[in-house]
Amino acid sequence: MGSNQTIRLIAAQTGGMVETLRKTHDCGPLGTMAVGRVASAAVLLSATLKGRQQVGFQINGDGPLREAYAIADADGRVRATISVPRAELAGDDIVLGAGFGQGRLSVTRQLTDEAPYRGIVQLITGEVAEDLAHYLHTSEQIPSAVSLGETLDASGVLAAGGLLVQALPGADNAVLGPLIERIESLPPVSEYFARGGTPSDLVTSLMDDVEILETRPVNFVCPCTREQFARRLCTIGEEELRKLTESLEDTVVECHFCRTEYTFDKEQVGALLYGARMYDKAD
Ligand SMILES: [Zn+2]
Structure with missing residues (x-):
């Protein structure tokens, strides 16, 4: 400059x-x-x-x-x-x-x-x-x-x-x-x-x-983190998250800036349900 x-x-x-x-x-x-x-x-x-x-x-x-x-x-x-x-x-x-x-x-x-x-x-x-x-x-x-x-x-x-x-x-x-x-x-x-x-x-x-x-x-530089995507998964709500825990497949989310994929297995998605309930209450 x-x-x-x-x-x-x-x-x-x-x-x-x-x-x-x-x-x-x-x-x-x-x-x-x-x-x-x-x-x-x-x-x-x-x-x-x-x-x-x-x-x-x-x-x-x-x-x-x-x-x-x-x-x-x-x-x-x-x-x-x-x-x-x-x-x-x-x-x-x-x-x-x-x-x-x-x-x-x-x-x-x-x-x-x-x-x-x-x-x-x-x-x-x-x-x-x-x-x-x-x-x-x-x-x-x-x-x-x-x-x-x-x-x-x-x-x-x-x-x-x-x-x-x-x-x-x-x-x-x-x-x-x-x-x-x-x-x-x-x-x-x-x-x-x-x-x-x-x-x-x-x-x-x-x-x-x-x-x-x-x-x-x-x-x-992409500053994305796994925690950030976990928080974002919580925002989809308890009902949607519960559906993901019942699905046969792991949940994979991709950062559209750096194309990094973050994989959450059923237990990991289940562990987010508490967070999702907090988001649902906040609405
Ligand atoms: Zn990223």
């Missing part, structure tokens, strides 16, 4: 994280672009978070990809999921906007222990970068320019990343206009990283008189 007081630049190199997402969800090319771009967008939004704050970035569309969702926190930990990782389009072109179709983008900012702030906009292109810029402008009143992309080959993700430029109060249009033109004329941000550039190089190459304020690592 860099700034010249009134203009904030955030650059994120996310290739390693996106490759991990591709493998975790066994994505095809379209699915990789979708989950990667949504995760990189969440990383850009997380750059100004502090402490235990986190941000959720979700696209729901009527296209074959259906839904992609990412959560990023102040420490650069990101998790993301996609409902149809191997979605395909008719024809040879891989167009992310067509993969998402018509739909909406929602951003959820969990800034304190209070209720989260949620903003929703209709998708403009479904290519994610334009949609994020539109969201920031209309929903958070921050004029912004966004670039997001990934470079793939048959073996996987070679590079991925994002760039966010924001005009803060008092920003000079004489500085901002040429900067945005410069960004629009650049090759895709992932190609910059594929050639060995770093986020700090990118930020300092875009503007004179820029100060690097902070750098953070970005990693795919």
Whole structure:
């Protein structure tokens, strides 16, 4: 993250994280672009978070990809999921906007222990970068320019990343206009990283008189635990849980962010019945 007081630049190199997402969800090319771009967008939004704050970035569309969702926190930990990782389009072109179709983008900012702030906009292109810029402008009143992309080959993700430029109060249009033109004329941000550039190089190459304020690592991390899924099983209620104890099969629940499966045998499900009764009473 860099700034010249009134203009904030955030650059994120996310290739390693996106490759991990591709493998975790066994994505095809379209699915990789979708989950990667949504995760990189969440990383850009997380750059100004502090402490235990986190941000959720979700696209729901009527296209074959259906839904992609990412959560990023102040420490650069990101998790993301996609409902149809191997979605395909008719024809040879891989167009992310067509993969998402018509739909909406929602951003959820969990800034304190209070209720989260949620903003929703209709998708403009479904290519994610334009949609994020539109969201920031209309929903958070921050004029912004966004670039997001990934470079793939048959073996996987070679590079991925994002760039966010924001005009803060008092920003000079004489500085901002040429900067945005410069960004629009650049090759895709992932190609910059594929050639060995770093986020700090990118930020300092875009503007004179820029100060690097902070750098953070970005990693795919899912904080899910077996206890968390046990608690969630309790919330389905005593009656449903009792049915599971009578079933012949073990109960298997899967974390949709990291695809870890947690197996509960009949005794273990039975031990949750007390917890389920407490939930039923609380209703
Ligand atoms: Zn998980």
